[in-house]
Amino acid sequence: MNMQEKTTPSLEVFLRGLWQxxxxxxxxxxxxxxxAVTNKVVNCFAMGLSAMFVLVMSSLMVSLLRNYIPKQxxxxxxxxxxxxFVTIVDYVIQSISLDLYDSLGAFIQLIVVNCIILGRAEAFASRNKPAKAVLDAVGMGLGFTFALLCLGVVREALGNGTLLMDTPYEISLFGAAFxxxxxxxxxxxxxxxxxxxxxFFNWLRKKLTQRNASAAGA
Amino acid sequence: MNTESLSSIFINAAIVNNFVLSMFLGICPFLGVSAKKETAIRMGLAVIFVMLVSSMCAYGINIVLDIAGTPYLRLICYIAVIASAVQLVEMVIKKFSPALFRALGIFLPLITTNCAILGLALFQTQKEYNFLQCLVYALGAGAGFTLALTIMAGMREKLDLAEVPDIAQGAAITLILAGILSLAFMGFAGLGG
Known part of the structure; x- marks a missing residue:
């Protein structure tokens, strides 16, 4: 994971977070x-975007300050x-929508201890130039949001029969008899x-590797 | 001021609203350290200790911040205190039990980023507990964490003897087990009032 060299193409840095x-x-x-937050699709968006904002901003800061922060x-x-940055997000969400803030509960503030953010700061941002660090952060943030949505869509669809519940865009999926x-x-x-x-993802990855291997063999 | 009785706070934190299984706090160590019963219990004890220390500190910080009128510094202060408490526990364990220190490995410093501990500090502030209530809350949450970790470790030790399909190894089967365990804990809902 820590073996990225300076020559990794930018596109790959970006896409890595989404899939690989x-x-x-x-x-x-x-x-x-x-x-915790994936029981509603709206919460997934809010959580994913907040985490992405914190991730991008802190990666940028860490990368800019990487030569000034002592190792210890x-x-x-x-x-x-x-x-x-989490404190900023916390106050912003509170001012945008109190309902959203209540339904996310303490989990906005708990972004501080989200291992993704600290992990990227330590493993990537502290060793790379700001532009690349931001790219990596955006990729990881999107990957995180994507994963949250994967869960949120399934849980809300089966658990409540809707998508985007509690918003003006609510969609009912299965009708009243559900x-x-x-x-x-x-x-x-x-x-x-x-x-x-x-x-499922393990299975998919295994299938893809097998197919690549057989394609290379033939 | 919150007037909940101490026993109901304890039962609520330990069983009904179990930090791991119904509030999803501290999932990382729950998945990472639950392979063996012995390590699980010791990890639990370390977490209880850190929780007690950081709960007391958080109570103090709150008073100071209220006097200073700077509530927006709360998060930063909490996390700094928790990081120092973990450092303290790490030094104590390294001195008295090097074997345990090696067994816990990377998960000891990672208690810092254990959301259960920061979560505890945030929730006790939100619920406006007094000092004694805070301590009981921390003790209950820690006990609940240890309970969940130990049960999970017991299940995973049994799982070693079973044949699990290749793709389900590791995280997938552990999460599904955790789901079943969480289902069992839902039976306690309403117990603490």
Whole structure:
């Protein structure tokens, strides 16, 4: 993971976060918010975008300051940088929509301890130029949002029969006769759906590798 | 001021609203350290200790910040205190039990980024607990974390003997097990009032 060389093409740096090194499905980072906020699609968007903002801003800062932060106190410095941006996001969301803020609960503030952000600061941003660090952060942020949506869509569709519930754009999927699977919105549903999706992605990756291998052999 | 009784705070934090299984806090160590029962229990004890220390500190910080009138510094102060508390625990464990220090490995410094601990500090502020209530809350949350971790480790030790398909190995099967466990814990809903 830490072996990126200065010559990695920019496009690859960007795309890596989406698929090959997807923070949730492959690296298993940031599981807590992934499980906790994905019972509604709206929450997934809010959480994904907030995390992406913090990720991009703190990657930029860490990368700019990479030659000035002494090695011994780097983790503490990164955490202070991250906490500053999280505080900003926290106040912004509170002022935009109080409902959204209430339904995300403490998880906005808990972005501070999201391992994806600290992990990228340590593994990538502290060793690369600002432009590349931002690119990597945007890729990882999108990968995180994508993973949240994968879970959120399934959980809300099965658990409530809708998409984008609690917004003006609410879509009802199955009509009035649909009996919601309450379990999907409750905590166990989060564990089950994530477990099954990781299973599915493992299977897909295995199939793709096999096909590439057989194509190369033929 | 919150007037909840101490016993109900404890039961609520440990079982009904279990930090791991119903509030999704501290999932990383829950998946990472739950392979063996012995390590799981010790990790749990380390977390309980850090929780108690950081809960007390968070209570103090809150008073100071209220006097200073700077609530926006809360998050930064909490995380700094937690990081120092973890450093302290790390030094103590390294001194008294090098074997345990090696067994916990990377997960010891990672307690800093364990959301259960920051979550605890944030929730106790939100619920306006007094000092004694904070301590009981921290103890309950830590006990609940240890309970979930130990049960999970027991299940995973049994799982070693079972034949699991290739693609389900590791995280996938662990998460599905956690789902079943969480389902079981939902049976306690309403117990603490």
């Amino acid at each position: 090194e997807n923070p949730v499905f492959v690296m298993l980072l940031g599981m807590c918010p992934t499980l 106190v780097r983790i503490a410095s990164y955490i202070v940088i991250i906490a500053t 009996e919601p699977w309450a379990i999907m919105i409750l905590p166990p549903g989060g564990f089950f759906v994530l477990g099954l999706q990781i299973l």
